[in-house]
Amino acid sequence: MTDILSRPPFDPELEAALTVLGDQLPSTITPEFIPVMRQGQSGPVVFDQLAPLLAEYELETREVIIPGHGGDEIAVSIVSRRGRTGTGPGIFHTHGGGMIVGDRWVGVASFVEWIARYDAVLVTVEYRLAPEFPDPYPVEDCYAGLVWTAEHAAELGIDPDRILIAGASAGGGLAAGTALLARDRSGPALLGQLLICPMLDDRDVTVSTKQIDGVGVWDRGSNVTGWSALLGERRGTPDVSIYASPARATDLSGLPPAYIDCGSAEVFRDEDVAYATKLWEAGVQAELHVWAGGFHGFDLLAPQAAVSQASTAARDNWVSRLLGD
Amino acid sequence: MQELVGRLTALDPEASETLKVVTYFDALVAAGVGAEALLRGAAALSGAPVGFLGSARRLRVGQDGGRLPSPVAPPAGARLRTVGEGSVCWLERSGDAHANDAMVLERLAIALGISEARRAAGGSGLAGVVEIAVNPHATAEERGAALARLQLDAEPRVRAIAAPHDAKAPTDAPSAVVATRHGLVRAVLRRATEDGPAGTEPTQLGLGLALPPERLPESWASALVALRLADDARPLVDAEELGGLLLLAEAADARPEPHPDAVALAALDARALALLDALAETGSVRGAAARCGIHHSTVQERLLVLGRRLGYDPHSPQGRTRYAIARVLVTLSVVPSSR
Numbered sequence: 284m285t286d287i288l289s290r291p292p293f294d295p296e297l298e299a300a301l302t303v304l305g306d307q308l309p310s311t312i313t314p315e316f317i318p319v320m321r322q323g324q325s326g327p328v329v330f331d332q333l334a335p336l337l338a339e340y341e342l343e344t345r346e347v348i349i350p351g352h353g354g355d356e357i358a359v360s361i362v363s364r365r366g367r368t369g370t371g372p373g374i375f376h377t378h379g380g381g382m383i384v385g386d387r388w389v390g391v392a393s394f395v396e397w398i399a400r401y402d403a404v405l406v407t408v409e410y411r412l413a414p415e416f417p418d419p420y421p422v423e424d425c426y427a428g429l430v431w432t433a434e435h436a437a438e439l440g441i442d443p444d445r446i447l448i449a450g451a452s453a454g455g456g457l458a459a460g461t462a463l464l465a466r467d468r469s470g471p472a473l474l475g476q477l478l479i480c481p482m483l484d485d486r487d488v489t490v491s492t493k494q495i496d497g498v499g500v501w502d503r504g505s506n507v508t509g510w511s512a513l514l515g516e517r518r519g520t521p522d523v524s525i526y527a528s529p530a531r532a533t534d535l536s537g538l539p540p541a542y543i544d545c546g547s548a549e550v551f552r553d554e555d556v557a558y559a560t561k562l563w564e565a566g567v568q569a570e571l572h573v574w575a576g577g578f579h580g581f582d583l584l585a586p587q588a589a590v591s592q593a594s595t596a597a598r599d600n601w602v603s604r605l606l607g608d
Numbered sequence: 609m610q611e612l613v614g615r616l617t618a619l620d621p622e623a624s625e626t627l628k629v630v631t632y633f634d635a636l637v638a639a640g641v642g643a644e645a646l647l648r649g650a651a652a653l654s655g656a657p658v659g660f661l662g663s664a665r666r667l668r669v670g671q672d673g674g675r676l677p678s679p680v681a682p683p684a685g686a687r688l689r690t691v692g693e694g695s696v697c698w699l700e701r702s703g704d705a706h707a708n709d710a711m712v713l714e715r716l717a718i719a720l721g722i723s724e725a726r727r728a729a730g731g732s733g734l735a736g737v738v739e740i741a742v743n744p745h746a747t748a749e750e751r752g753a754a755l756a757r758l759q760l761d762a763e764p765r766v767r768a769i770a771a772p773h774d775a776k777a778p779t780d781a782p783s784a785v786v787a788t789r790h791g792l793v794r795a796v797l798r799r800a801t802e803d804g805p806a807g808t809e810p811t812q813l814g815l816g817l818a819l820p821p822e823r824l825p826e827s828w829a830s831a832l833v834a835l836r837l838a839d840d841a842r843p844l845v846d847a848e849e850l851g852g853l854l855l856l857a858e859a860a861d862a863r864p865e866p867h868p869d870a871v872a873l874a875a876l877d878a879r880a881l882a883l884l885d886a887l888a889e890t891g892s893v894r895g896a897a898a899r900c901g902i903h904h905s906t907v908q909e910r911l912l913v914l915g916r917r918l919g920y921d922p923h924s925p926q927g928r929t930r931y932a933i934a935r936v937l938v939t940l941s942v943v944p945s946s947r
Contacts, residue, residue: 295639299649300616302635303628585616587652587673589645 290494291547294576300585301499301578310497311504312381314512317414320384329388336392340399341365349431351411352423358409359428360387361439362398371402372474372606373441375432377425377461379452379580381482381501381509382413390451393479393583396599401606404441406432410457413512418527421513422460426468429461433471447475447605448539452501452551452580453509455481459529459541459558466537473539475605479598480545480579481555484530485510485518489553499548499578506550530554535561540568542601544594546577572597618655618671621706629653629708630791633715638787643723648673650699650716654709657700659683660720662691689717692724718773718792722785738784741821742768742795742828755821758782758797765800766821768828770814770835788832789861795828812838815846833857836940856933857940869930870937872918880914883907884922888931893923 293301312320337344343365351357374397378389387407398405408428410421429448436443450458455478462476487507496503510518510528517523525532541562545555552573559571574581574594582591616632619625636649643660647669650658659668659679668676682688686698687709697720699713740746740754755761773785773792783796800818814835816827830847833854838845847854860867866874873881886896893911897904915921922931 295636295641296645296648298639299632299635299641303632304616585652587616587648587671589648589673592673 290498292576293499293548293578294574294581294588294590296588297576297578297581297585297590300588304584305500310499310502312501312508313504314414314508317383317508317512329386333388333392333395336395337362340395342395342398349428351427352420357411357424357427358387359431360407360409362391362394362405362407363440364399364402367402367404367440369402370440370442371404372445372447373432373436373439373443374398374403374405375429375446375448375461376405376407377410377448377450377454377457378407379450379454380412381505382421382453382456382513383509384412385453390454390583393451394449397602397606401602403606404439406439413509414515417515418513418517419524422457422464422526425457425461426464429465429471444472445474445606446471447477447602448473449477449479450481451479451583453482455479456483456529459483460526462538463529463532464526475539476541477598477602478541478543478555478558480549480551481529481543481558482506482509482551483528483558484554485514485523485528486530487519489550489557491552491554492550495548495550495578500581500584501550501579503550530558532561534565535567536565538562538565538567540570540605542570542598544572544574544598546574546579546581548576549579551579570601616652619653619706619708619712624707624711626708626711629711629715633719634787634791637719637722637785637792641723643667643720644669644675646716646719646723647697650712654699654701654706654712656709658698658716659686659700660691660695660697662695662720662724687713689713691717691720695720695724718785722792725784736784738782738795738797739786741797741824742786744825744829746825748822751822751824755824760797760799760821763799763821765818766824766827767798767800767818768816768824768831769796769798770794770816770828770831771796772811772835775811786828790832790836793832793835795831797824812843813845814838815844815848817847829858830854833940836942837936839939853936856936860937860940866941867934867937869918869934870941873931873934873938874941876914876917880910883910884914884931885935887911887922888928888935 341364342362344360344362346358346360348356349359374394376391376394378385378387380389387409391407394405397403408425410424413421433443448458448462458476459478459481462473465471465473492503492506514523514527523531543555543559545552556573559569562569574590577590582594585591632649636646643665644667647658647660647667651669651671652673655671657668657670657676659682666678668679670676682696682698683700686700688696688698691697697717699709701709737754737757740750741758760766771794773794775794777783778796781796781798783794785792786795812835814831816831819827834845834847883896883900886899890896890899893907894904897907911923920930921927
């Protein structure tokens with residue numbers, strides 16, 4: 284027998300989907316894959332897939348150029364009901380993609396129903412990607428986007444006291460980091476943080492990262508690729524801020540209520556559970572769901588699976604408690 | 609992450625994606641999921657609601673995988689398929705059928721049949737234990753218990769027999785449809801002293817090596833090789849007669865890609881293959897010419913062309929062996945079906 288660390292098995296339905304889809308990319312994303320992945324996962328490709336859904340829910344989009352980190356121009360897009368007037372909740376969205384790929388439309392599909400149901404306004408930010416723009420560009424661009432959203436709340440039709448920050452994967456990590464920046468810079472205020480399978484820890488030391496090595500989706504090697512792109516030589520050293528790697532924060536008091544979910548068979552499991560625990564310890568409200576047999580992003584990859592439906596329903600339920608009347 | 613791997617979405621309405629359908633259902637069956645998970649898979653792949661009326665259950669699932677109200681009967685116009693006696697599954701497509709509808713429905717029906725058989729096996733049936741007995745990943749304890757239930761544990765030698773998954777189950781021997789890396793295959797277990805599966809319908813069969821019962825996984829592996837070498841001309845292949853071919857099959861299976869010689873051969877048309885086979889079997893250009901009804905000078909010319917395409921002369925002593933091995937590798941890549 285070789286010395287392989289055992290891991291929780293994948294849910295059978297999820298595993299079958301992975302068998303069919305897994306050959307599209309290897310489990311381990313190495314730096315050479317970054318250009319290839321960017322070709323397929325940004326710009327018109329992502330938006331074209333989203334457009335029919337926006338049309339179905341009668342949503343419109345507009346783009347605004349705003350000052351990002353250091354005053355450089357970055358884009359945000361605003362998504363809301365066509366012809367909307369009045370004031371409602373805001374959703375500030377930070378997209379996923381390992382800090383290295385994707386654009387602001389990645390993952391927006393998950394929010395379309397909420398925008399319609401709660402008459403919300405979603406602002407999604409085109410933060411600049413590593414490695415060309417290493418830390419602190421991504422998280423500072425996100426924070427700049429949040430500041431702009433709060434400052435323009437009245438004109439956007441957003442109630443400034445009801446802004447939810449939300450993101451998946453690297454976007455979950457950026458949402459958590461942005462929430463820490465908002466706390467430490469005394470604003471903007473946040474109603475909640477929705478952290479979907481968030482990427483929180485650059486240190487590569489958990490049991491779950493050792494378990495998910497060369498298998499599943501976004502394995503240990505991919506995670507090292509993402510963090511190395513963001514932090515370069517600093518990855519794993521003491522010279523990393525809590526805003527880049529929120530798992531390093533020792534004091535999580537004063538943060539908004541959090542929703543955190545992940546799969547039991549993904550790299551981020553242990554850091555996500557630890558983050559929820561630290562929030563509770565600091566007296567912050569948090570809800571944590573660890574879905575049995577889930578690999579990273581399972582509910583997006585195989586939405587019809589029973590465990591994916593349960594995960595989506597739980598998230599939906601939390602948002603209804605936060606934003607519902 | 610969706611942006612990293614993609615999403616299991618409905619298949620292309622116009623292009624056939626057989627491999628994806630087969631792979632997906634084989635994986636679900638191998639994982640031992642229940643009927644509702646199978647329906648969710650079929651609904652997601654087809655992008656249409658699907659349903660199942662089984663002996664004890666009624667299920668209907670929408671294209672998003674959500675449960676729909678239980679049906680009393682399949683709706684009018686749905687595409688139906690029989691799962692087993694008194695059981696039926698269907699796909700609800702309004703308008704023209706999509707390219708993969710028939711394949712999705714076929715694989716759903718097969719998978720539901722296996723799932724129902726496994727459910728029954730939880731009671732008195734033996735399908736589940738047969739699977740354990742031939743599974744190389746089962747522990748010695750699990751296999752021992754399975755063999756005892758099958759009353760094969762005291763036998764000096766037993767053999768596994770491989771048949772196409774859609775072949776009829778024998779009534780006088782335990783059997784189960786098993787997911788293998790080459791797709792679904794029916795496994796039948798018999799004592800080495802039994803005469804074998806005489807009197808069954810005409811279908812291809814692979815007889816595994818006769819071995820002590822605890823080595824059934826090895827017998828099963830050899831039966832799978834034998835089944836893949838069976839064809840219409842030689843429907844019954846006994847692994848005992850394969851000699852070193854078993855080693856060749858093992859080595860071929862260990863490769864992620866087919867061997868280049870097999871790829872080159874598989875790319876030829878049927879007429880070219882028939883000529884090469886005739887040459888291999890008769891051992892002479894004149895013999896091949898007579899067998900194929902063409903002039904021997906024409907055969908000579910064609911062999912020159914074919915030799916260039918293959919990268920070796922199939923008529924030379926070395927080339928003959930190389931051709932014979934490549935031919936076996938091509939045959940091994942396909943599992944026969946009784947249809």
